Amino acid sequence: MSDRRFFLSGKTSKARLREAEQARNNRLEIVKACSHKQVSRRELIKWGIISGTGLLFPINGLSPFVRSAFADSNIPTGAPPSPLFGVQPFTQPMPRFDVLPRDPVSSLDPFPTAEANTTQQPVPAALGGGFGPIEGRPPGPIWAHQQFNLLPPQVGVSVTQEGAKVNTVYNPGVASQHNSGINPATPFPPRFHPNLPDQTLLKFWTFNGTLPPKLLIGRYGEPILLRHHNRLPIFQSQNGGFGIHTITTHEHNGHHGAENDGFTGAFFFPNQFYDYHYPIVLAGRDTINTNATDARASGPADNGGLNKVPGDWRETMSTHWFHDHMFSFTAQNVYKGNAGMFNIYSGLDRGAEDINDGVNLRLPSGRASVTGKSWGNLDYDVNLMLADKAWDRDGQLLFDLFNFDGFLGDVMTVNLVFKPFMEVERRKYRFRILNASVSRFFKIALSDGSPMIQIANDGNLLPHPVTLTQLDEQGIAERYDIVIDFSRYSIGQKVWMVNLSEHKDGKLVHKNLSIAEAISGNSDDPAVGKFLEFRIARDPAQPDISQVPSTLIPNPDLSNIPVAQERIFEFGRGAKQTTFDPVSSFFGPWGVKTDGGDMLAADFGRISAAPRFGTREVWTLRNGGAGWDHPIHIHFEEGQTLARNGSATQVPPWERGRKDVWRLLPGGSVTITLQFRDFGGMFMEHCHNTVHEDNAMLLRWEINGAGGAHLNPLPTPIPTPQGVNFMDPTDILPTAFP
Amino acid sequence: MESRLVKACLLGVLIVCLPWHSLSQSSGKDATAAQSEAEYVCPMHPDEKSKAEGTCSKCGMALKQPSRQGKSEVAPTSRWGPDYFPNVTLTTQDGKKVRFYDDLLKGKVVAITMIYTNCVDNCPLETARMLQMQKMLGDRVGKDIFFYSISIDPRRDTPEVLKSYAEKYKAGPGWLFLTGDEKDIELISRKLGLYSEPDPNDRDGHLPTLLLGNVPAGVWMRNSALDNPSFLTIKLNQVLGNYSDQRKGAVKSPSVAARLEFTKGQYLFATRCVACHTIGGGDHIGPDLAGVTRLRERRWLTRFIMTPEKMIEEKDPIAMALFKKYKEVRMPYLRLTQSDVASLIDYMEAQTAALRAKEDGGTTK
Secondary structure (H helix, E strand, O other): OHHHHHOOOHHHHHHHHHHHHHHHHHHHHHHHHHHOOOOOHHHHHHOOOEOOOOOEOOEOOEOOOOOOOOOOOOOOOOOOOOOOOOOOOOOOEOOOOEEOOOEOHHHOOOOOOOOOOOOEEEOOHHHOOOEEEOEOOOOOOOOOOOOOOOOOOOEEEEEEEEEOOOEOOOOOOOOHHHOOOOOOOOOEOOOOOOOOOOOOOOOOEEEOOOOOOEEEEEEOOOOEEEEEEEOOOOOOOOOOOOOOOOEOEEEEOOOOOHHHOOOOOOOEOOOOEEEEEEOOOOOOOOOOOOOOOOOOOEEEOOOOOEEEOOOOHHHOOOEEEEEEOOOOOHHHHHHOOOEEEEEEEOOOOOOOOOOOOOOOOOOOOOOHHHHOOOOOOOOOEEEEEEEEEOEOOOOOEOOOOOOOOOOOOOEEEEOOEEOOEEEEEOOEEEEEEEEOOOOOOEEEEEOOOOOEEEEEEOOEEEEEEEEEOEEEEEOOOOEEEEEEEHHHOOOOOEEEEEEOEEEOOOOOEEEEOOHHHHHHOOOOOOOOEEEEEEEEEEOOOOOOOOOOOOOOOOOOOOOOOOEEEEEEEEEOOOOOOOOOOOOOOOOOOOOEEEOOOOEEOOOOOEEEEOOEOOEEEEEEEEEOOOOOOOEEEEOOOOEEEEEEOOEHHHOOHHHOOEEOEEEOOOOOEEEEEEEEOOOOOEEEEEEOOHHHHHOOOEEEEEOEOOOOOOOOOOOEEEEEOOEEEEEOOOEEOOOOOO | OHHHHHHHHHHHHHHHHOOHHHHHHHHHHHHHHHHHHOOEEOOOOOOOEEOOOOEOOOOOOEOEOOOOOOOOOOOOOOOOOOOOOOOOEEEOOOOOEEEHHHHHHOOOEEEEEEEOOOOOOOHHHHHHHHHHHHHHHHHHEOOOEEEEEEEOOOOOOOHHHHHHHHHHOOOOOOEEEEEEOHHHHHHHHHHOOOOOOOOOOOOOOOOOEEEEEEOOOOEEEEEEOOOOHHHHHHHHHHHHOOOHHHHOOOEOOOOOOOOOOOOHHHHHHHHHHOOOOOOOOOOOOOOOOOOHHHHOOHHHHHHHHHOHHHHHHOOOHHHHHHHHHOOOOOOOOOOOOHHHHHHHHHHHHHHHHHHHHHHHHHHHO
């Protein structure tokens, strides 16, 4: 129902589209006429188009002054409503992720090296000409892969970043019956729906240039070398209106050296590659369970057994994602398609529900005895990437560069297609839900209000599962793993995933609706309501033996580890009062205020904190304003939530595990504890509303005194196509070094 | 053999130095030309070239063909062009009428701030920061990068007022101070995403934002105008797609940089004061502060640093004399706490003492 108001449906689509286009043209005409003094303001007021204060009235959504001149919907996409060309929701199957091939490392040519490969190649004149290195990673020992000899890569994965093209090698990792009947041999075009136009080369820049989004599969004890080739256009202007052709890839919450973290200032250029070394280790590997004797600290072996690894088994992670982290352009590039997911398998979270060895938690996934795969079965373990998008009258992806509050799309996509359906069997499924939006928060429920079991938060299995009829708000980059039991439905029934969070702008959730309200279609926000349809298709071929144990992964006990330092980071335009002038309050630029210091904009040359290697700290993340929400991500190692608004009891059950993104909530604060161990280098902390992140809500911190190659402060890399230079840090906060 | 490499590099530099609009139109051709010159090249020895496939005579590696991606690339009309930006008329500090899109944006790389001359908050520091950037960029400002400070108080900021403001700050060529019709300026600020809603709690009412835009490429980046100017310059080069300049002044070796030691006072001075003041380096926009802690009472100094605009409002004789002497450039309201100011004064005192000691040492020798 909600679609009728905002989406173009059926026969009305052409007329509605014309109307939208006309409104846009009218508005431009008015703005132009007014600015060229061809009409007077008096006339516009008389016509009822402009108010006495100079604001244009939103007539038929015609409001040139809403956010940007293209806006004529209440949702500030900065554009007319995205035309749907008559496409109805839930008329296409939801594609499962496209599993990236895992090849031998020897398939990578040239062979990966610990230090960046600085072999020279000619650089196109558009990028300054001359010669430059084939690998964009900063050269030298600081940016060499840490512990490369100790954890040599065993799997090579080669991916490109490039313009949209047809996928002829789609590998869903499951039989077509588990992929809503999709035949993977049929070429998969780069479009949001079979009846929507193909995205063109400059509009859509995805991994390998194709849809569906990519899934990387890894396991503990098996380091991966991901070689990322930049095949984007060499001309900056060839960006289809948004996005930049330099990229740096962040494996979201990877516990590894900074050289693999997609540091915002360590970007690489078209024609270059960057080798990311993902060791996939348990945190604490240098100090806990160092002899790898605990079976719970392990990865799955191919024979169904376990490969034990050093480290703390209570730091096991499951659901990561990877995306661009380019300084000032993350929002545009991620929105443009630079996002994938990464499932990590372990002895505990095996991806094989029929292996009963006392370690395996046997979560819904699939049977090794059926598929022949002893780990990583995806039959009943489904990645869901949620993102709101907007497109222009040609159906091409669109982004508003000049909305600095946050960008909202008016069309919901799941796994980068428009409102699909998924066929399910009458049994338990695990869903790994990623919020891959730019600025939108989701709150998910099932249309019939029936329960879901949350088992993980940000890829960390919770100490205990939590049964909910509505999930908590899910901020950008947060991952919620849930289990839904479809056995309660009968074949032929349908149930929908519903978004309850209504936005008016990209700052924060305006309000959360009831399920009935959300489905009613009364919300002005077109991303509210049903977005994914489950069709109960059949009974499972084998009985459902998967389990959701009442204890999953407990938290490590940190009480014996002293707190070396406490820090406060305030995000927002926080008020700062001075002694002599208590009335004035300071609305500075976006930024992060560290330890009560100045509000500072992002400068990746500046070091804002430098925790000592091998210590634990307590950080308080505070929201400086009540009119905003910020999902704050801290790189490197998952942390534990100690308190919300200073109170431990205010931490909800589903946040009592480990996390890497924290929603501060308007005016709220979160106190967390983090450890700094195993690796070193420069990392980041930032708002994951990527518009906020790109507009300065980002800071750099470094691990201090790790010894060896990573001393600090580290010189700041300044990449150029001809090679990376280094500069001294431009600025170090006085409180950075304890 | 080396000269060809030099030539290739020179060509690169040359292209980067060309005004952007000519580059964007001709870059496709240039790229192709540069590439067809170098057909097969040794990855390790760039001077080893051949028209055909083969191996390097120095190391035996296979010669490789450079990428041909640049062929037939023509910049598409950007979404962020004349349809988007209003072409309203503004007036420069010299009284010249200019069109916002046609004259100020079209084909250019720009750095834009919104200021007002009567501002006692961030603007003075904003403008001083831009001046630092202008110095770093040298004569490229006005050639391939254009600075615009647009007044959001156009009623007061006439061209004459802006001209004297520009002179006070010693703004160089290529930096326009613009005024115009209030509504036009509001439209510009909304279009650039720089508009802030009036806020009763915020007497300033604007964000110190520096917007960097490469108009022909359609690439825009928002920054804090109060940020470190060298970092802003790096980002400007990035927006410009000008990477050859990033090499200047950079440390060549990836060896570990020296640990920087800061005291709080030194840090505050470096981030808040150096845009306008020196200690012993002579007068700049504001006075040389060597000896200031001896010249003024600590109480006076503290109060002046914390609330400079109040002292002028109250017509404090010393503040008024300074205001006059330094061409009525307002000391920005820096929002420092009492303890911040104490650290600053201690720092200035210590620096003065060190300076005197050095001078004394010099004379006794």
